[in-house]
Amino acid sequence: xxxxxxxxxxxxxxxxxxxxxFIVFYFRHARRREAEQTIRMAIEKGQVLDAGVxxxxxxxxxxxxxxxxxxxxxxxxxxxxxxxxxxFILGNEDGGDRGLLGAGALVGSIGIGLLVASLAKPAQxxxxxxV
Numbered sequence: 242x243x244x245x246x247x248x249x250x251x252x253x254x255x256x257x258x259x260x261x262x263f264i265v266f267y268f269r270h271a272r273r274r275e276a277e278q279t280i281r282m283a284i285e286k287g288q289v290l291d292a293g294v295x296x297x298x299x300x301x302x303x304x305x306x307x308x309x310x311x312x313x314x315x316x317x318x319x320x321x322x323x324x325x326x327x328x329f330i331l332g333n334e335d336g337g338d339r340g341l342l343g344a345g346a347l348v349g350s351i352g353i354g355l356l357v358a359s360l361a362k363p364a365q366x367x368x369x370x371x372v
Contacts, residue, residue, distance in 0.1 A: 314354070
């Protein structure tokens with residue numbers, strides 16, 4: 242029975258990762274399918290669609306701008322600081338495992354990297370909404 246538990250413990254993370262990837266691709270496909278259905282319905286009703294409208298409906302959503310990178314970097318950097326602080330608060334009298342301190346340093350480094358990336362990426366000008 243113990244052998245079965247080890248197998249399950251090793252398979253579950255991969256199943257979880259596979260499930261997350263599947264869900265992401267499923268919803269991307271569903272979004273595109275709905276955009277195509279909207280275009281199809283508009284054409285069936287006799288509306289004239291120019292190329293700009295079709296491109297706008299079919300383009301993937303813009304996700305990462307410098308502002309989002311900056312916010313994500315600040316959050317992740319403070320999570321790293323919190324993990325490192327948790328190491329000291331919990332106290333490690335025997336001086337053994339420093340895994341929590343290392344995890345805090347790793348997460349904090351990722352956060353600082355996101356902050357630097359947000360500063361390096363130029364801000365794209367926002368266009369006024371078209372009426």
